[in-house]
Amino acid sequence: MxxxxxxxxxxxxxxxxxxxxxxxxxxxxxxxxxxxxxxxxxxxxxxxxxxxxxxxxxxxxxxxxxxxxxxxxxxxxxxxxxxxxxxxxxxxxxxxxxxxxxxxxxxxxxxxxxxxxxxxxxxxxxxxxxxxxxxxxxxxxxxxxxxxxxxxxxxxxxxxxxxxxxxxxxxxxxxxxxxxxxxxxxxxxxxxxxxxxxxxxxxxxxxxxxxxxxxxxxxxxxxxxxxxxxxxxEAAAMLRATVHSHANDGMTRLTTRAGTLWLPRLDAAPGAQVRVRIMAHEVILSRAHPEGLSAQNILPVQVVDISQAEGPAVMVRLALGEEIILASITSRAVASLALRPGDHVHAVLKSMSVARDHVSLGDAP
Amino acid sequence: MDWTSLLLSLRLAGWTVVILLPVAIFVGRFLAYRSFAAKGLVEALVMLPLVLPPTVFGFYLLLGFGARSPIGQAWVAVFGEQLVFTFQGLLLASVIFNLPFAIQPAQRGFEAIPLQVREAAACCGMSPMRSLWKVELPLAWPGLLTAMVLTFAHTLGEFGIVLMVGGSIPGKTKTIAISIYDKVQGFDMAGAGTMSAVLLAISLGTITLTFWLSARLGKRLS
CATH class of the missing domain: 3.40.50.300 (P-loop containing nucleotide triphosphate hydrolases)
Known part of the structure; x- marks a missing residue:
């Protein structure tokens, strides 16, 4: 058909x-x-x-x-x-x-x-x-x-x-x-x-x-x-996740291929499949595992490629398990971190940076 | 009170409505949905009876229906009698001069149906006829009812064209409007008064109904 x-x-x-x-x-x-x-x-x-x-x-x-x-x-x-x-x-x-x-x-x-x-x-x-x-x-x-x-x-x-x-x-x-x-x-x-x-x-x-x-x-x-x-x-990537549990402080714990993701509370039962839209400009990259940071989500990722975007910006594609997320950072940041395809880095994401309507519930398993 | 004339007028108005209803539906629907080069001309032709003096209109109908006209000759050939000065001729004239009263409100009724609703009917697998029956008529009916009520009321009141095409033959072409005129000419003011009052009541009733329906249609659109 x-x-x-x-x-x-x-x-x-x-x-x-x-x-x-x-x-x-x-x-x-x-x-x-x-x-x-x-x-x-x-x-x-x-x-x-x-x-x-x-x-x-x-x-x-x-x-x-x-x-x-x-x-x-x-x-x-x-x-x-x-x-x-x-x-x-x-x-x-x-x-x-x-x-x-x-x-x-x-x-x-x-x-x-x-x-x-x-x-x-x-x-x-x-x-x-x-x-x-x-x-x-x-x-x-x-x-x-x-x-x-x-x-x-x-x-x-x-x-x-x-x-x-x-x-x-x-x-x-x-x-x-x-x-x-x-x-x-x-x-x-x-x-x-x-x-x-x-x-x-x-x-x-x-x-x-x-x-x-x-x-x-x-x-x-x-x-x-x-x-x-x-x-x-702004570019954005889509990440598949599963609702794990809801915490008492109004946060929801999600499981992704690459680890735990904390987001403001979602109206979905544990086990529900969701898609989370992650804006490229909200993603911070770090060589070392960051300590003492307010951001709740630190995911281990691998650099796939780096491409020139507009002006001083570059787009870094990151593999997170089988999924791809995007980070929009400056070429200066790429230089100071000496990022190259294949490098293992940490992607940092604020829970609050994911807008409520950037999460879609009820994904078919 | 000239009951014969009143009944004749009601019969004429009734038949006019019966004949014009399908015409109003198909022409009104066509004009509402289609746009074509000569649309303005067609709409102007439909509106013509509204602005032409009834005597002028009646004169042309008399010529058009007369024994020497193609229509008149064809009628004689088929039915064996003249078209002018008969009830059939009067009815045909009535149908023609009521075209604007029937088609205009019907057209407005169909125009009030949103395009997407009609398209949805097609996407639901409805043929044009089924869409007309199941979706368009139920939505356009206030406009159609207004059309029929206006046609009915207007037929009862028409004078000039009826006189020109029908003459004033009692029981055949003498309508109530002409009967009232005759009564006044004969100084029968009481008889003319009664009939005028009856006609006034019927007309007022039908127009009130029309306004009420228009308001309903307006409410549905808002």
């Missing part, structure tokens, strides 16, 4: 993009607003047809302008979550979910709607009208409705932009948890780099309709040009 996309257009937004998404993979299309990323999603869904386009899913061609093939939107098996959710305001949450089902008895549809609403933790609210639901709840209904078609592709168009931060964190966890049961390609459109890094396996960075970078999230997020295109000054 591979999704293949190729789009070329002159207007209204010039586009020249091609990518593939594997089954079960989440690809983030990242770029500033007006870069054309939503247009790409609309092309996949069949809501817009550019001058030149090829969209194929699992060998079935949805649009191929070269061969004159263009399947109407309602005949494509897509699940789409709109930025505004676009729930049908005159239907209950349950009826919204059922509206996307076909060729089954009403009773079977209702059972399936219950199952999907339970999947997004809304089992008790099926009888509510959209206007009676919070933004986060509406988004969950929209996700359940998108899944109700048994889609071959799941498309998420800035689905987290209209909710507050706390709700957004809960929804990130929701999506990460859903990943465990979804086997179709998922495409997420976002302008939020943090969001993309927390959720995506791979990223395609788009600027003014052109692909600036594409590849695994970790690779793209350490690519200087990609970061520039995304308007990001």
């Amino acid at each position: 591979v999704l293949q996309v190729m789009v070329k257009a002159q207007g209204p937004i010039p586009l020249d993009v091609a990518f593939e998404v594997q089954p079960g993979e989440l690809l983030a299309l990242v770029g500033p607003s007006g870069s054309g990323k939503s247009t790409l999603l609309r092309t996949i869904a069949g809501l817009w047809t550019p001058a030149q386009a090829l969209v194929a899913v699992a060998g079935e061609t949805w649009v191929d302008t070269a061969r004159g093939v263009n399947l109407a939107a309602h005949l494509r098996h897509v699940g789409m979550v709109f930025q505004s959710y676009a729930l049908f305001p005159h239907m209950t949450a349950e009826a919204n979910v059922m509206s996307a089902m076909t060729a089954r008895t009403k009773a079977a549809q209702r059972d399936e709607a219950h199952r999907l609403l339970a999947l997004v933790n809304l089992h008790a609210l099926g009888a509510r009208m959209p206007a009676e639901l919070s933004g986060g709840q509406q988004q969950r209904v929209a996700v359940a409705r998108a899944l109700a078609r048994n889609p071959q592709v799941l498309l998420l168009d800035e689905p987290f932009s209209a909710v507050d931060r706390a709700t957004r964190e809960a929804l990130y966890a929701e999506i990460r948890a859903l990943r465990g049961v979804l086997d179709m390609p998922v495409v997420l459109v976002t302008h939020d780099v943090n969001e993309a890094q927390l959720l995506a396996d791979r990223m395609v960075v788009i600027e003014a309709g052109r692909m600036v970078a594409s590849g695994p999230t970790a690779v793209v997020m350490s690519d200087r040009l990609a970061l520039q295109a995304m308007g990001v000054r």
Whole structure:
């Protein structure tokens, strides 16, 4: 069920993009607003047809302008979550979910709607009208409705932009948890780099309709040009960790491949898998194991490579077990520490330097 | 009280509504969703009966429906009777001069549906007809009901065009508005008064309903 996309257009937004998404993979299309990323999603869904386009899913061609093939939107098996959710305001949450089902008895549809609403933790609210639901709840209904078609592709168009931060964190966890049961390609459109890094396996960075970078999230997020295109000054790395325990002083102990990490309290049970986004400029490097330091996290790491960044800054890639974290330090610091690839050093990280929304809960194990 | 005329007017208004409802749905929906080069011209044509003097409009309809016109000849060929000065001719005229009253509110009703909601219907696998039935009509109904109420009320009150196209044949084309005029001409002020009061009550009732529905539509949009 591979999704293949190729789009070329002159207007209204010039586009020249091609990518593939594997089954079960989440690809983030990242770029500033007006870069054309939503247009790409609309092309996949069949809501817009550019001058030149090829969209194929699992060998079935949805649009191929070269061969004159263009399947109407309602005949494509897509699940789409709109930025505004676009729930049908005159239907209950349950009826919204059922509206996307076909060729089954009403009773079977209702059972399936219950199952999907339970999947997004809304089992008790099926009888509510959209206007009676919070933004986060509406988004969950929209996700359940998108899944109700048994889609071959799941498309998420800035689905987290209209909710507050706390709700957004809960929804990130929701999506990460859903990943465990979804086997179709998922495409997420976002302008939020943090969001993309927390959720995506791979990223395609788009600027003014052109692909600036594409590849695994970790690779793209350490690519200087990609970061520039995304308007990001600071690089960041993603670290997988497991919640170990919660201490009485409001701190949470996490286990990583390379040792213990202390962060301000996370709302997750011990054993939960999380992803922690570590900003490169928050990481301090030390040759010797530092003593008498207020920072709580000292992780043994190995220098992978050192590359020139902007101005006096350099980017140091550090291996932490099998994972990579980034440190943005000055070239003067590299010189005074005499850092070279292969060196063993200590990465120091303040607990408070990890923003609350830089942690994503509910990672599929 | 001229009951024959009142019943004729109600029959004319009822049939006009029945014929214009599907027209309002499909033309209103088309104008609401599509943009094309001649859209301004089409909208102007639809609005024309609103600004043209009824006698002028009636004059052209009389010419257009007359025995020497292609429409009039075709009608005679099929139905064996003239189109002008018959109830059928009056109904056709009524349908045409009510186009703005039916299409405009319907168009506004469809325009009020957010684009993403319509797109969501397509992404849910709904064909355009199913989307119309399950999503668009339930959301646009205040606009459609306003269209039908306005059409009904306006048909009851139309005078100039009815006189031009229908003449004033009792039981066939003599509507209540014309009957009132005849009563006044014949100095039957009491009869004219009663009928005017009935027409006033019906019109006021329908317009009140329209405003109430518009308010509901406005609330839904906010």
